[in-house]
Amino acid sequence: MLYAYPVDLETNPDGTITASFEGLPGATDGTTREEALREAQDLLVTSLSVYVDDGAEVPVPPAANGRPLVYVPMLEAAKLALHTAMLENKISNVELARRLGVAESSVRRLRDLLHESKIGRVEAALHALGRQTVVQVMEVA
Structure with missing residues (x-):
């Protein structure tokens, strides 16, 4: 899934x-459009972390309808994909920890959007759930 949400x-x-x-808690502001968009990315990650913390499904981004998109950063997007895969497969933190040979607390950190995990560890966890990560690089306007 592409974790890119339209911003108002x-x-x-x-x-x-x-x-x-749309549909997510919170708001932020900036003195310029560029600053507001930078702040919006932090807001987006924080807002989506609430769903992960609650064990709830992450909302699918609505149609942009001409609004600019804010992309979830790569590490956090991988963590959202891990959270979603765990929900879809009904895999607990304990079970994933067993599959990875790590402590359950390590899996909790892998799922925490606000924790700086190593991307390779998140990739390994996704692989243990039958998922493959792909990076797409786009030119910035």
């Missing part, structure tokens, strides 16, 4: 720009 940008009377995501 609204210019406030004081000139700041508020960024928010």
